[in-house]
Amino acid sequence: xxxxxxxxxxxxxxxxLVAGVLFILALRGLSSxxxxxxxxxxxxxxxxxxxxTTLYTHDIANLPEIIGAIAIGGVxxxxxxxxxxxxxxxQLVAAFHSLVGLAAVxxxxxxxxxxxxxxxxxxxxxxxxxxxxxxxxxxxxIGAITFSGSVIAFLKLNGNMSGKPILLPARHAIxxxxxxxxxxxxxxxxxxxxxxxxxxxxxxxxxxxxFAIGFLLIIPIGGADMPVVVSMLNSYSGWAAAAxxxxxxxxxxxxxxxxxxxxxxxxxxxMCKAMNRSFISVIAGGFGADxxxxxxxxxxxxxPYKRGSAEDxxxxxxxxDSVIIVPGYGxxxxxxxxxxxxxxxLLKKEGVSVKYAIHPVAGRMPGHMNVLLxxxxxxxxxxxxxxxxxxxxxxxxxxxxxxxxxxxxPAAKTDKTSPIYGMPILDVANAKSVLFVKRSMGGAGYAGVxxxxxxxxxxxxxxxxxxxxxxEIVKGLAH
Amino acid sequence: xxxxxxxxxFVMACFVGYYVVWSVTPALHTPLMAVTNAISSVIIVGAxxxxxxxxxAAAKYLGLLAVVFASVNIxxxxxxxxxxxxxxxxxxxx
Numbered sequence: 001x002x003x004x005x006x007x008x009x010x011x012x013x014x015x016x017l018v019a020g021v022l023f024i025l026a027l028r029g030l031s032s033x034x035x036x037x038x039x040x041x042x043x044x045x046x047x048x049x050x051x052x053t054t055l056y057t058h059d060i061a062n063l064p065e066i067i068g069a070i071a072i073g074g075v076x077x078x079x080x081x082x083x084x085x086x087x088x089x090x091q092l093v094a095a096f097h098s099l100v101g102l103a104a105v106x107x108x109x110x111x112x113x114x115x116x117x118x119x120x121x122x123x124x125x126x127x128x129x130x131x132x133x134x135x136x137x138x139x140x141x142i143g144a145i146t147f148s149g150s151v152i153a154f155l156k157l158n159g160n161m162s163g164k165p166i167l168l169p170a171r172h173a174i175x176x177x178x179x180x181x182x183x184x185x186x187x188x189x190x191x192x193x194x195x196x197x198x199x200x201x202x203x204x205x206x207x208x209x210x211f212a213i214g215f216l217l218i219i220p221i222g223g224a225d226m227p228v229v230v231s232m233l234n235s236y237s238g239w240a241a242a243a244x245x246x247x248x249x250x251x252x253x254x255x256x257x258x259x260x261x262x263x264x265x266x267x268x269x270x271m272c273k274a275m276n277r278s279f280i281s282v283i284a285g286g287f288g289a290d291x292x293x294x295x296x297x298x299x300x301x302x303x304p305y306k307r308g309s310a311e312d313x314x315x316x317x318x319x320x321d322s323v324i325i326v327p328g329y330g331x332x333x334x335x336x337x338x339x340x341x342x343x344x345x346l347l348k349k350e351g352v353s354v355k356y357a358i359h360p361v362a363g364r365m366p367g368h369m370n371v372l373l374x375x376x377x378x379x380x381x382x383x384x385x386x387x388x389x390x391x392x393x394x395x396x397x398x399x400x401x402x403x404x405x406x407x408x409x410p411a412a413k414t415d416k417t418s419p420i421y422g423m424p425i426l427d428v429a430n431a432k433s434v435l436f437v438k439r440s441m442g443g444a445g446y447a448g449v450x451x452x453x454x455x456x457x458x459x460x461x462x463x464x465x466x467x468x469x470x471x472e473i474v475k476g477l478a479h
Numbered sequence: 480x481x482x483x484x485x486x487x488x489f490v491m492a493c494f495v496g497y498y499v500v501w502s503v504t505p506a507l508h509t510p511l512m513a514v515t516n517a518i519s520s521v522i523i524v525g526a527x528x529x530x531x532x533x534x535x536a537a538a539k540y541l542g543l544l545a546v547v548f549a550s551v552n553i554x555x556x557x558x559x560x561x562x563x564x565x566x567x568x569x570x571x572x573x
Binding site for chain 2: 019023028032039051077081084089092097099110118240244264266267366368383
């Protein structure tokens with residue numbers, strides 16, 4: 001059978017190339033919301049071509065079973081995609097990553113068991129080619145890490161597992177040792193003259209250790225760093241697909257793997273930069289393990305602050321010329337986005353200019369807040385990224401902060417001892433007045449640091465559940 | 480295909496990926512992740528090869544299982560991306 005694979009007609013390679021190009025166009029379409037949907041269609045077409053080509057070029061012994069498998073998976077995927085709440089998108093993406101990882105492991109294992117089908121069998125020795133062994137080994141290792149890492153990320157994001165980092169003693173030594181063992185075993189597998197005869201366990205041990213390291217790598221990473229983790233796992237799932245593409249000599253898989261791999265890597269980089277954290281320190285984990293410096297924690301209680309009511313807030317915003325809304329994850333948790341949009345609409349009717357300012361790490365994954373606002377029908381041309389709007393706070397009458405904290409904390413600029421020092425922030429303090437919606441004065445943000453904005457003369461604290469508060473303000477604006 | 484030509488495709492695709500992804504607007508980073516998820520399930524190609532070929536029953540069933548997982552991702556990933564993208568609307572101007 002492998003001879004057939006080796007001598008594929010040129011149109012087959014061409015078809016996979018076309019699929020790969022369509023995937024590039026799918027990502028290209030995302031450069032603007034206007035072209036994005038066309039892009040998504042390109043992606044679907046690419047996938048259809050890739051699947052059809054594969055089915056066409058193989059003697060299929062069991063088409064009904066394959067169609068059944070696609071149908072089962074398709075229905076599960078489709079229903080999940082329809083039902084999922086937009087707030088749960090990070091979990092869904094993590095779950096999807098885990099499936100890509102697992103599929104990569106399964107494909108790798110199948111190739112290991114039936115190398116002839118994949119055309120990776122050396123005719124002379126009846127063993128898998130040495131080059132293919134490396135690709136296979138790396139593919140299953142990355143796939144397994146993606147799988148177990150994504151499962152942990154899913155459990156943490158979904159709240160089945162505490163977002164607090166779990167720190168094992170000597171974890172760095174354990175992790176580095178396991179990684180070294182995986183690479184060592186793959187290298188050994190590579191040079192081994194007859195792997196299936198002398199050490200069949202080798203391949204499976206690589207998979208087992210990789211599952212373990214994926215688990216170990218993610219458990220020490222805290223909830224605040226999840227945007228980076230999700231992006232990183234996105235990248236891994238791409239590299240796993242690329243490694244499998246090398247094994248199969250399939251250009252569609254290689255192009256896609258490289259695209260997804262770079263995409264995840266770039267998103268990780270953007271997230272790290274938005275938190276002023278180095279990638280290494282995120283991977284090392286432990287952020288948010290202790291609740292910040294004890295001194296700052298002690299000083300929180302006694303500082304005077306102004307508390308306002310929904311009526312006060314409604315009055316203040318009605319008088320304003322411009323309001324900038326700063327939503328954070330707390331808004332998503334209390335599902336306040338619809339009420340918020342209603343508030344924005346009422347303000348616009350009063351002639352107030354309303355804009356939204358989004359910090360890159362405002363949600364639990366890159367771009368999460370934008371999706372939530374889009375879901376609530378906030379037009380995307382009212383939503384601005386940090387660097388585009390930060391200069392406008394100085395001219396704004398009201399900054400309305402809802403469910404965000406650390407991303408507005410001036411300590412990131414002034415206090416070198418602060419754990420968030422150096423992180424780019426939204427300069428809400430520059431607005432004429434700040435309305436800060438927060439559940440209570442206790443419980444600082446993820447980083448566990450107090451925020452000086454709470455205690456400024458021009459800040460009014462609106463202490464309540466975000467959704468209830470916004471609904472009250474909407475009532476106040478309506479009459 | 481020989482290793483070097485495969486490698487050249489890979490390296491070129493990394494560069495293409497780098498420039499294409501930087502051009503994605505930050506507002507669409509979540510759909511970007513969802514759609515990359517869907518397309519990385521092109522690994523279904525490998526799963527189909529495994530499940531289509533006779534020769535090893537174990538490999539066949541591993542392949543079929545991988546087809547199920549990859550299909551969840553393909554259908555789910557594209558559908559959820561479509562759903563998200565449909566939400567992005569411009570301001571209505573009267």
